[in-house]
Amino acid sequence: MASDPFIDTLVGDLKPVSARSRRRDMLLLLGFGAVELLLVVLMLGMRPDMPLAAHDMAFWWKLAGLLAIFLLSGAALVMGLYPAGRLPRFRASLAGLVITLLLSGWLIDAAGRGDLAARLMPAEGLGCVLETLTAGLPMLVLVGWLAGRSAPTLLARTGLSAGLAAAAAGGLAFVLSCPHNDPLYVVVWYGGSMALLALVGWGLLPRLLRW
Amino acid sequence: MAAAQRGDAAAYRQLLAALRPWLVRFLGRRLPPAQVEDTVQDVLMAIHTKRHTFEPGRPFLPWAAAIARYRWIDRLRAMGRAPESELNDVHGVPDHGAAVMSATLLTALLERLKPAQAQAIRLVKLQGFSIEEAASISGQSPSLVKVNIHRGLGRLSAMVEGGQDGQ
Numbered sequence: 575m576a577s578d579p580f581i582d583t584l585v586g587d588l589k590p591v592s593a594r595s596r597r598r599d600m601l602l603l604l605g606f607g608a609v610e611l612l613l614v615v616l617m618l619g620m621r622p623d624m625p626l627a628a629h630d631m632a633f634w635w636k637l638a639g640l641l642a643i644f645l646l647s648g649a650a651l652v653m654g655l656y657p658a659g660r661l662p663r664f665r666a667s668l669a670g671l672v673i674t675l676l677l678s679g680w681l682i683d684a685a686g687r688g689d690l691a692a693r694l695m696p697a698e699g700l701g702c703v704l705e706t707l708t709a710g711l712p713m714l715v716l717v718g719w720l721a722g723r724s725a726p727t728l729l730a731r732t733g734l735s736a737g738l739a740a741a742a743a744g745g746l747a748f749v750l751s752c753p754h755n756d757p758l759y760v761v762v763w764y765g766g767s768m769a770l771l772a773l774v775g776w777g778l779l780p781r782l783l784r785w
Numbered sequence: 786m787a788a789a790q791r792g793d794a795a796a797y798r799q800l801l802a803a804l805r806p807w808l809v810r811f812l813g814r815r816l817p818p819a820q821v822e823d824t825v826q827d828v829l830m831a832i833h834t835k836r837h838t839f840e841p842g843r844p845f846l847p848w849a850a851a852i853a854r855y856r857w858i859d860r861l862r863a864m865g866r867a868p869e870s871e872l873n874d875v876h877g878v879p880d881h882g883a884a885v886m887s888a889t890l891l892t893a894l895l896e897r898l899k900p901a902q903a904q905a906i907r908l909v910k911l912q913g914f915s916i917e918e919a920a921s922i923s924g925q926s927p928s929l930v931k932v933n934i935h936r937g938l939g940r941l942s943a944m945v946e947g948g949q950d951g952q
Contacts, residue, residue: 580826581801584833590792591837656838658851662924725835727855785835 596659599652599720603739606716607644610709610747618751631682632755636764639675640749643768644742646671647735651717654732655724664735679757693756699763702752706767710744714775721783729780736783737775741768786848787841801829808853810913815857820864828856847922894941902937905930910938 627633646668650661661667717736726732745764754760788796808825816824831852839848895903901923908919909930920927 578802578805580829581798581805584801584829585794585798587833588789588792588794588797591790593787593790593840594838595840656840656848657835657855658847658922723837725831725838725852725855727851785831 594656594724596652596656599655600648602720603648603652603713603716603743606713607648607743607746610712610743611750614709614747615750618748620750621753623753624750627753627755630755632679632757632760635675635679635682635757636755636760637746637749639679639760640742640745640764642671642675643668644739644746647738647742650735651732651739654728654735655720655726657725657727660728660731661735664731668738676761679761683757690758693758694762695754695759698754699759702748702754702763703767703770705748706741706744706764707771708744709747710740710767710771713740713743714771718782725785726783729783730776732783733779734772734776736779738768738772740775741771744771786836786839786845790836790839790841801832804832804849805829811850811853812857814912816860820860824856824860827860828853831856844921846918850922894944897944898937898940899933901925901929902933902940905933906937906941909934 621627646661646664650664653659653661714736717740721732721736745768786800789800805825808828809821812821812824812828832849835852839845895906898906904923905919905925908914908922909916914922916927916930919925920930923930925933
């Protein structure tokens with residue numbers, strides 16, 4: 575076989591490397607999310623009406639919804655960090671999940687809970703958005719660190735799932751401290767901050783993920 | 786690649802040497818001849834620096850093809866940013882107008898097929914992958930790849946004969 579100088583150079587530079595693993599990356603994301611939740615609970619404390627909230631279907635709806643979005647977008651993110659890796663039907667699954675959450679939230683809220691302004695509490699809601707975004711930032715930093723050691727090739731899709739996973743992690747971190755369960759409040763403020771961070775991820779992260 | 790990750794230089798040399806002609810073919814169909822060699826080296830370098838992202842037990846070709854495609858798009862972007870040089874009246878190469886027109890029409894026609902059919906035709910008929918490789922890349926079964934190629938080509942023929950391209 576004829577020798578190729580460029581290949582010779584690469585072979586000469588060969589050193590053993592440990593192969594990355596999607597499973598390990600996913601465990602890292604889950605572990606990081608759990609630590610974040612613990613830190614927020616330690617800093618802000620658990621909501622005072624926790625025993626009461628645990629009997630409210632809306633509390634479990636919020637917790638399960640955030641967790642499902644975090645797991646789905648986290649899985650898509652981890653897959654996207656590898657060449658040729660992508661979660662099949664991610665966008666369709668995400669759309670299905672969002673529709674399911676909206677429908678189930680609407681069913682839980684069918685009786686309604688007072689007038690719109692009182693339910694939305696804009697001042698608290700905006701604070702909630704800010705807290706969710708702030709809590710999502712450490713997850714974004716972790717994603718950046720992981721991406722630097724990876725090789726994403728579908729940048730927009732990976733950026734979108736990174737933004738969404740970070741926002742869902744931020745929302746989850748506050749789930750035991752935030753006193754609001756009202757589905758309308760959750761959809762508007764939690765949903766708004768998630769949509770915002772997902773858009774940021776989709777629009778800006780591809781520039782940072784490029785290698 | 787799994788052996789290369791453990792530091793096996795002979796296996797690594799064999800892998801890169803086998804990959805190189807495939808890369809030359811893959812990129813040769815997509816880039817001007819003057820850009821092919823540089824891009825092949827770019828891809829080999831990317832494969833070298835990102836070899837830890839290959840997971841043993843998973844298929845190698847889709848992994849390598851994704852990196853090649855990524856570097857190809859990078860090269861296209863760089864070409865788009867590069868300053869244009871003035872063209873001479875005397876060209877050293879034959880006119881590519883007909884080939885470019887055919888490629889444009891083919892792309893437009895493929896867009897009218899179902900995505901799975903267009904993908905199967907692109908991979909096997911245009912990019913030169915085998916049925917098994919195309920199945921591995923696309924996630925379709927080998928028999929589905931064959932069916933999609935057959936049906937897709939049938940639809941393309943019908944479109945061309947029926948003059949549906951219209952332009």
